[in-house]
Amino acid sequence: MSMHGFAVIHPGLEPVVAAELAGLGLEGEIVPGGVRFAADAARVATLTRTMRTPSQMLLELATGPARSPDALGGLIKRIPWKQVLNPAAEVRVEVSTKGSRLHFKDTVTRAATAMIRDARKTAYVADKGARPRVAQLVQVRVVDDVATISVDAGGDLLHRRGWRQDTVRAPIRENLGACLLALAEWDGGDALYDPFCGSGTLPIEAALLAAERPPFGRRSFACDEWVGASGPKRSKPGAPGATPVRAPSHPPAVPIVGSDHHAPTVLGAIQNAKRAGVSPSFRHLDVLQIEPPAVVGTVVTNPPYGERLGEHVDGTYTAFGRVLRERFQSWRVVFLSPDRRLAMRVDERVERLTTFKNGGLGVGVWTFLA
Numbered sequence: 319m320s321m322h323g324f325a326v327i328h329p330g331l332e333p334v335v336a337a338e339l340a341g342l343g344l345e346g347e348i349v350p351g352g353v354r355f356a357a358d359a360a361r362v363a364t365l366t367r368t369m370r371t372p373s374q375m376l377l378e379l380a381t382g383p384a385r386s387p388d389a390l391g392g393l394i395k396r397i398p399w400k401q402v403l404n405p406a407a408e409v410r411v412e413v414s415t416k417g418s419r420l421h422f423k424d425t426v427t428r429a430a431t432a433m434i435r436d437a438r439k440t441a442y443v444a445d446k447g448a449r450p451r452v453a454q455l456v457q458v459r460v461v462d463d464v465a466t467i468s469v470d471a472g473g474d475l476l477h478r479r480g481w482r483q484d485t486v487r488a489p490i491r492e493n494l495g496a497c498l499l500a501l502a503e504w505d506g507g508d509a510l511y512d513p514f515c516g517s518g519t520l521p522i523e524a525a526l527l528a529a530e531r532p533p534f535g536r537r538s539f540a541c542d543e544w545v546g547a548s549g550p551k552r553s554k555p556g557a558p559g560a561t562p563v564r565a566p567s568h569p570p571a572v573p574i575v576g577s578d579h580h581a582p583t584v585l586g587a588i589q590n591a592k593r594a595g596v597s598p599s600f601r602h603l604d605v606l607q608i609e610p611p612a613v614v615g616t617v618v619t620n621p622p623y624g625e626r627l628g629e630h631v632d633g634t635y636t637a638f639g640r641v642l643r644e645r646f647q648s649w650r651v652v653f654l655s656p657d658r659r660l661a662m663r664v665d666e667r668v669e670r671l672t673t674f675k676n677g678g679l680g681v682g683v684w685t686f687l688a
């Protein structure tokens with residue numbers, strides 16, 4: 319049975335994830351909410367530990383028609399469970415159904431849980447003493463009578479990199495930060511500035527990208543416990559799939575700068591960068607005081623959202639645009655704005671690259687040349 323990976327992302331950002339996969343030599347099919355690609359368990363585990371843009375990574379174990387509990391059971395039985403999950407691993411089952419005969423979620427969850435338990439039933443074989451620690455989440459999605467059975471490779475959402483302590487009110491998810499850098503086509507070749515840096519997400523993601531380091535600090539993944547896709551705790555440093563040992567932190571080759579007008583926030587960003595093992599520059603500045611650290615470069619930022627923070631932010635957007643035109647001439651600018659009206663306050667020439675939902679709010683990604 320051929321397996322697939324499914325990289326989940328907020329609708330609107332699927333092409334960004336597809337582009338990251340393409341850069342890794344994998345051709346994916348874009349579907350709403352993610353990108354599907356052919357890959358085995360070991361490949362999916364490696365991608366989970368190294369990709370920057372997805373919010374979740376699934377290993378699709380089987381797909382097929384499932385108009386009855388028996389048909390679903392047949393699919394479940396054919397999955398080579400022992401090739402992926404440690405026989406002793408606890409499995410939690412989550413079901414969603416849409417437009418299908420199997421539509422009672424609780425009934426399907428109970429039936430699928432029992433069928434998966436039966437299909438995996440086998441005497442426990444000690445795996446060199448490594449007992450599974452995390453419950454594996456198996457997702458059963460039935461849409462228009464077709465079931466897809468997947469196991470979640472991350473175990474926890476992938477924006478949780480393991481280096482950020484949230485000290486600001488509206489931090490952007492780290493993988494969305496990586497998506498913004500990709501939309502800005504920033505690859506570490508020129509300077510980067512985030513004048514509303516908050517907890518430092520964008521400069522830290524940028525510094526990790528520029529150093530070609532994986533985005534994760536200390537965290538584990540459900541796939542660390544998959545059979546044949548061993549992870550950091552079981553493999554020797556440097557072995558495939560192992561979390562790389564953090565190299566000493568060297569200053570980035572190009573200026574990567576974050577600033578914010580709130581001093582404790584800047585201190586929090588510096589601490590986050592330390593935990594990530596990178597050293598972008600952080601400064602305590604109002605947006606009115608910012609200066610370009612290089613002649614050319616890219617500004618990538620998420621300015622404060624009025625609705626979310628309950629503030630009047632029009633003046634901040636106007637000031638941001640004026641400062642960019644005066645001091646950051648010919649810099650590429652990519653920023654988030656909840657609507658066109660605010661985006662136009664920054665600059666009337668703005669173009670929208672895409673939209674997606676951030677924390678329940680629709681938000682646009684806007685760009686212009688300062």
Ligand SMILES: C[S@@+](CC[C@H](N)C(=O)[O-])C[C@H]1O[C@@H](n2cnc3c(N)ncnc32)[C@H](O)[C@@H]1O
Nearest residue numbers: 489490514515516517519578579580604605622
């Ligand atoms: C939406 S948050 C940015 C979150 C950030 N991307 C992160 O992931 O933590 C906006 C930030 O802009 C800062 N800010 C608001 N007005 C500012 C101003 N006039 N000058 C500089 N920073 C400002 C706030 O302190 C806040 O940290």
